[in-house]
Amino acid sequence: MHIRTSKSHIIRGGGGHMKPVRVFAVTPALPPALEPLRSIALNLRWAWTPEAVELFRRLDRDLWEETYHNPVKLLGSVSQARLQEAARDPAFLAHVARAAEDLRASLNAGDTWYARSYAGAGPNIAYFSAEFGITECLSIFAGGLGMLAGDHLKSASDLGLPLRGVGLLYQQGYFRQYLNQSGWQEERYENNDFYNFPVSPCRDSAGAPLTVAVPMAGHEVLAQVWKAQVGRVPLYLLDTNFAGNERSEDRDITDQLYGGDLEMRLRQEILLGIGGYRALTAAGEDVHVFHMNEGHSAFLALEHARALMRRHGLSFAEARSLASAGLIFTTHTPVEAGHDYFPSDLMHRYFAAYAHEMGVSWDEFMGLGRKNPSDHGERFCMTVLALRMAAASNGVSRLHGEVSRKMWAPLWPALPEDEAPIGHVTNGVHFQSxxxxxxxxxxxxxxxxxxxxxxxxxxxxxxxxxxxxxxxxxxxxxxxxxxxxxxxxxxxxxxxxxxxxxxxxxxxxxxxxxxxxxxxxxxxxxxxxxxxxxxxxxxxxxxxxxxxxxxxxxxxxxxxxxxxxxxxxxxxxxxxxxxxxxxxxxxxxxxxxxxxxxxxxxxxxxxxxxxxxxxxxxxxxxxxxxxxxxxxxxxxxxxxxxxxxxxxxxxxxxxxxxxxxxxxxxxxx
CATH class of the missing domain: 3.40.50.2000 (Glycogen Phosphorylase B;)
Structure with missing residues (x-):
């Protein structure tokens, strides 16, 4: 038997529920002949590879269902006797060998669409999203936005695109639904055990867990960086629920997807945009293009400009112009109420020092997120920030492009409504999934x-x-x-x-x-x-x-x-x-x-x-x-x-x- 320890004590969250911060995991030892199962389980390509799914189902069909189709948890839960039995089964071992070779060949294939089209000369791209729907056991998604983001990563892997995903690793993710006797929806939130997820902690050059510091209303919040491998594409995920953060409100930032009040939403979006940008840098990723999937991650545009200011000694105006060339924004919401707005006093508490560091007046900073920069009573809108900062913006269907141009035309008062610079790229799906x-x-x-x-x-x-x-x-x-x-x-x-x-x-x-x-x-x-x-x-x-x-x-x-x-x-x-x-x-x-x-x-x-x-x-x-x-x-x-x-x-x-x-x-x- 193997005993894996992560950080292991329990911390009570601000909401009163108990959340594990350290976990002791006792797992069966894989026989050497079955060791390839570990690498297959840790690469989420299995989620769209029927033969790999059937491999884990074949190991223990009932346990596959009980673990919510989670191969990492399956391997940690299956009995030692069953593992030994499988290791003596020639047909099962042949199945393992086929799946392992299929994964190896797919990761090493040089003849991808991207290689043929761009000869590997294109820019590295980072794709930021508040949620990713890759497979049911990785509970960090809520709906269509996450499904699209997950399909983006899978398709990028198949095409060989040099893409990196960036998101948050939620302690509880989205809710599990059940109906009461009257048919009314009730919600149940379950704690995610990251050490039984198909994710791994990133490590720094000394082998310690990789963390980044993110400014948060006068102090710094630490975020631990994890990585999920989606075929060829790494997905970096930030987690604040660990002992490095002494305040419960800081540990709670990555508590629930779309949970909490307006201030919690702001804290999550600071973590995603600014923390996500810093995580890429800390992980050694050299990224040239940043794609904001909805406005939740728009603060990355400011962090990108700030980094360019420090690196090249630029003014904010110069850095903003330079940063814009590498920023892409996709809006998904045709309803005004669906966009995030934050009042000036809340923004001041979290961004006054940040704006001062960039040499930007408070009115100029707030103007970046206002339809009318001169209206000091207007709230700060994340979508407006993204539209102002990005070189290219798009809706997600032809009709939605038209709706978006009409909705956001006031940002460009000198242009006719139908010439507002918002195009459209109609969404698609990843067939194999x-x-x-x-x-x-x-x-x-x-x-x-x-x-x-x-x-x-x-x-x-x-x-x-x-x-x-x-x-x-x-x-x-x-x-x-x-x-x-x-x-x-x-x-x-x-x-x-x-x-x-x-x-x-x-x-x-x-x-x-x-x-x-x-x-x-x-x-x-x-x-x-x-x-x-x-x-x-x-x-x-x-x-x-x-x-x-x-x-x-x-x-x-x-x-x-x-x-x-x-x-x-x-x-x-x-x-x-x-x-x-x-x-x-x-x-x-x-x-x-x-x-x-x-x-x-x-x-x-x-x-x-x-x-x-x-x-x-x-x-x-x-x-x-x-x-x-x-x-x-x-x-x-x-x-x-x-x-x-x-x-x-x-x-x-x-x-x-x-x-x-x-x-x-x-x-x-």
């Missing part, structure tokens, strides 16, 4: 290897017409059957947790029909996404789902923000509807929406439903994941679907008109 194994095999058979190497090449997909319809349908039906089985099992687990009577638990085995048209809806339960739109006419809905010749069923999943009572009410209404006799076998809600739920649903649904209120969906990507699995989209013409929709490849709800009366809009759609 969302495709079923069966669809992978089908594409390999009929499209050849190019669909993996250049998935953006339209000519590759023209060949898809060669796939026989019968074979495609059989493949899809198998995935639907697995989705139904998965949903039934999950429903039974939900009912058991709530203490439901045995009759209800048994009845869950009869929920859904593996032959019925299955429509999926899985996303954040923000009210503008209108999850309850189809409940407007329950009598008509009952006739549709219970049609004997053409039965239809709906599978819902999603989380509401903990403080969003309206979103929680949407969930409660869906659950209440699902309990009615006429809907009991036709509508289900799956608790605890996560990457695994999304993956299973997009792989097995026949139709993907999306009905946001136009133009409030900046892009949306779940429909892309569904389409990759031969699932048809049914959506309002918003976000990416506004660009992708063509008659014959899916359906549009309504048209491109918007009405002032939301109830009238709901009735039309």
């Amino acid at each position: 969302w495709l079923s194994l069966e669809m992978n095999q089908l594409y390999d058979r009929y499209l050849g290897p190019k669909w993996r190497e250049e998935p953006g090449d339209c000519d590759v997909w023209k060949v898809a017409e060669r796939i026989p319809g019968e074979e495609l349908w059989r493949t899809h039906e198998r995935r639907r059957q697995r989705l139904i089985a998965y949903s039934r099992k999950r429903l039974q687990e939900q009912l058991k947790r709530r203490g439901a009577p045995p009759s209800d638990i048994a009845a869950a085995e009869e929920a859904l029909d593996s032959e019925a048209l299955t429509i999926g809806f899985a996303r954040r339960f923000a009210t503008y996404k209108r999850a309850t739109l189809l409940l407007k006419d329950p009598d008509r809905l009952a006739r549709i789902v219970n049609d004997e010749k053409r039965p239809v069923q709906f599978i819902f999943a999603g989380k509401a923000h903990p403080r969003d009572a309206e979103g929680k009410e949407f969930i409660r209404r869906i659950v209440a509807t699902a309990r009615r006799p006429e809907f009991r076998r036709r509508i289900v809600f799956l608790e605890d929406y996560d990457i695994a739920v999304t993956r299973t649903m997009v792989q097995g649904c026949d139709v993907w439903l999306n009905n946001p209120l136009r133009p409030l969906e900046a892009s949306g990507t779940s429909g892309m994941k569904a389409a990759a699995n031969a699932c048809l989209n049914l959506s309002t013409l918003d976000g990416w679907w506004d660009e992708a929709y063509r008659a014959g490849i899916g359906w549009a709800i309504g048209d491109r008109r918007s009405y002032d009366d939301p109830n009238y809009q709901d009735q039309l759609e």
